[in-house]
Amino acid sequence: MSDLEHGPDRRAPEGADRRAPRGERKSAAVRQAIRSELAEDGAGESRRPDVPVVQLENVSLSFNVPILEDISLVAEEGETICIVGESGTGKSTTLKLILRLLVPDRGKVLIDGENIAPLSFEEALVVRQKMGMVFQGAALFDSMTVYENVAYPLREHTTLSEEEIEQRVREKLEFVDLEPDRVMVQFPSELSGGMRKRVGIARGMANNPEIMLYDEPTSGLDPLTTGTITRLIMKLQRELGVTSVVVSHDIRSVFRMASKVALLHDRKITFFGTPEEMTASEDRYIQDFLGGL
């Protein structure tokens, strides 16, 4: 239990001076420090540095009809992988595979080098504590206030005292640019779409996960809020060094935040590489897909 018992979050507060351009990585020492703090949280034992954080290996999945065929992708520590593609090509399904809400028919889903496909339901619950998920519609519990929503993972998996939980909730709400005193007592139904999304992010990161997953984080939002959410995802990656997997339609924000882009087409990943490689590609479909840019 000792890994669950710890004081309030001692992570250095985020400051404007720490902003760095995309692609610049933290020094190994800083990342190691963050990683060891994560290990103290619900995230479990510290990970081996030599394996990718998230890896899909030749994954196939079908429900009556094939959904995904022979998908492989790798997210190294601290990277932001964006999965793009037309609607209904299995982008959200890929996230559910990483979360082990779905089990692949064939292939491996590796989290920190551990194949999670054969895990039991109870074991999967533990692995999921390493991950924070932001759902398309935020999926906040509408019977609970914003405070209770963000505090939920802390109550479930830590032995923090009520004061420590409140401190952590305030910190997370401030991180996503919400005023804790104003929103904490509100119910999700009283919030705008953009605010709900931000509370969703705050809840996803409450437990200091090492992996953040986003399902269409900017869909249905106006251009300004889209920009805010995109910046927020980048801030999380930059300041906390989390590995992110983002499913998105919004090619502009994808190009802003992605370390690598995976293009899903016809149940397969037809492209996996950096945004620069993607724009340079001669492939007709990729050019059509980027046509809107």
Place this chain on the structure above:
Amino acid sequence: MPALLARLNDAAKGKVLTVQEYFVLATKSLRFIFARPFYGQDVIQQMDEIGVKSLGIVLLTGLFTGMVLALQSSVQLKTFGATMYIGNLVAASMIRELGPVLAGLMVAGRVGSGIAAQLGSMRVTEQIDALNTLGTDPIKKLVTPRVLAALIMLPVLTVINDFVGIIGGNIIAAFVVGLPTAQYWRTVWDQIAADGFVLRYIPTDFVQGLTKPFVFGGIIAITACYFGLGTTGGTEGVGQSTTRTVVTSSILILIVDYFITQLLLSLLGNV
């Protein structure tokens, strides 16, 4: 012809699978009652939702059922000059059958539909997935508290229903038939004592009358959670789950009622 057989085969498999899933959910939710972590607050909240808030309809149902029982039987009994047995009749029918079954049906309509709609909405807005993602077993967090609350509250509601029903009978007996209240209550007690006692102090009728709502509570909560959690197809799906819950749990209550009666009568040996 083989095509038809294959389709029949698939349909049959689907039905068997449904029943299997239903029992898996039932077993899991009951097993989790005894496993950590406990969601005590959720249980209390559900007891309020299922029990306290159903009190109104149960009181009304009980009162008017008791009254109409007394009224109808007074007409029949008058032809034999046996109106003094109204108490026996009302007590026997309320405690053994109408109390449990009517409370069950009313709660299935009020609470079953509510649970199915709530869990269905949570499913289609990905809140169930969110629970899973946050490392909580939705069955433990959502189903077990509801099942436990229903198992506790339905017998309580039934006792209230029985009691109010007998009082309803009293009202009619006193004001319409002209039977003295003391006489009415003596015949009620005669009836309760008539079938003997289990373990010396528990009237046999009470055993029957309390086993049933316990089982019905489980049926209502598990059916509602089963259809609620299995909701697909957006808001329309939520409507369908709600309808299915009310229909299925009502029918199950009536069928299971027959079998419990049969079983208990042969066990307690007073057919």
